[in-house]
Amino acid sequence: MAGTLHAKSVANAARSLWDELPGLRVELLNGTIIVSPVPDGPHQLTRSGIPVYVVVDRRHDEVQVLTDPVVGDYRTRSVYRRGQSFGPPASVGIQFELSVARVLDGGDG
Known part of the structure; x- marks a missing residue:
């Protein structure tokens, strides 16, 4: 259950970054959020x-x-x-x- 909650919170953080940083690539790889130019x-x-x-x-x-x-x-x-x-x-x-x-x-x- 804890792993699922962590995964959801990381995914939510990635979605928030996606909304806040238009024009940049937001990737979620192995629990790590990577933001870079597309x-x-x-x-x-x-x-x-x-x-x-x-x-x-x-x-x-x-x-x-x-x-x-x-x-x-x-x-x-x-x-x-x-x-x-x-x-x-x-x-x-x-x-x-x-x-x-x-x-x-x-x-x-």
Whole structure:
């Protein structure tokens, strides 16, 4: 139980840093929080005009879809979990849906 509580408090601290330090990478590796500049992350993609950035986070069992780029960041972050589907926003001009489970598992079916 103590290990679970510690893991949750470290994860909460990492999430707080993520919120407080936009534009930086916040990683949680073996119980250690590492904050560093993102070499090729969303802030670079916004400069290139990439309208949608999808993050497949297998460690947290979720898919994040970042949209509405502004200089250095995305204004909208939507999180999808197993049992849900996601697709690009209408502004992209195409419509499709992908199963979160299929993307996380890398499956063909």
